[in-house]
Amino acid sequence: MQSLDTLAGEGPDSLVEQFSSGDVGGQYRTHLASTPGELLGELPLTEAAAGSVSAGRLMTRRVLSGDDDRLLVVVGPCSIHDVNAGLAYARSLGELAAELADxxxxxxRVYVEKPRTTVGWTGLLADPALDGNPDLDRGLRTARALMxxxxxxxxPIATEWLSPAAPAYLADLISWGAIGARTVESQVHRQLASGLPMPVGMKNGSTGSVGVAVDAIRSAAAxxxxxxxxxxGRPVTLRTSGNPDCHVVLRGASGQPNYRTENVRSAARLLSAASLPTGLVIDASHGNSGKDHDQxxxxxREIGAQIAAGDTDIRGVMLEGFLIPGRQELGVGEPVFGQSITDACMGWDATVDVLRDLAAATRRRALTAATG
Structure with missing residues (x-):
């Protein structure tokens, strides 16, 4: 078997042949996708998009550090499956974001990869046709064009980083990233986060452990x-300087919500003991809502009550929302425009109400801080 140095010198085709030959074990079907340079040349970052990304990264850094007293709200579909519905949602959200910008x-949320506990649709990036036939080249183009x-x-755009290769194609468009509960203990994803040029939220582990997220932050900062x-597309050694803008995301676990005051205090103590900033984000979906979009x-609103009471460690909230509430089964009946095919989401009307309530809670917190 050849060394990685030798393979790197021969280029990506040699690596594909090596995996196809059976020399490294396992069975592989290889399909060459465009290189990052080819895709970025085909769909370059425009001046308007670059300005949005830059402003979004600065905004999220300032809010998460406490230099901006607003509340970060990461909101959108569980995962994008329909580009037109995603854009319709984005236009409506843009108007609401401008209204509540104070x-x-x-x-x-423009999530294009869907992590799975077992099996299922793996997201727009891998399966853009929703037919179970992977087409990463088309998926990469579709995802980048949408973003x-x-x-x-x-x-500003948020996404979850799942495939270690995806940032080479998409990171220049992302203002906030997440490492999920299933991957937060992965050394590969901690290394990846260490070189990403945006704040990254580390979710508590799937068992509910916040300690693994704290460990991930420490690792990614190095x-x-x-x-x-x-x-x-050539294999290379990537060297990172560390990401100072990683933070905990409380997302609960099965039957174990962790969004309440005592959970926030406990997480803040863990962060403080590790000499890390205590600001964090709370995911109102997943384990904290039992995946019930109505809940x-x-x-x-309970998180908003904590904010209104003056909690300054809560710097952000994550929400899953789409145009139509609930979820639909992929391939069953006529598709419903703007309804999730993965986790159930709040509908647009409920999302508007929740965001306005969170804005009011943030105003009350600011007033309390100003008046002492």
């Missing part, structure tokens, strides 16, 4: 060297 720093349009609307791809709105 109190909320709104970032849209460009959203960014050009002036909306320099790393690891195997990655350059713009031409999600109630959880968000």
């Amino acid at each position: 109190d909320l720093a709104v970032v849209m 460009l349009e959203v960014a050009e609307l002036g909306l 320099p790393h060297a690891y195997l990655g791809l350059d713009r031409d 999600q709105a109630l959880v968000a």
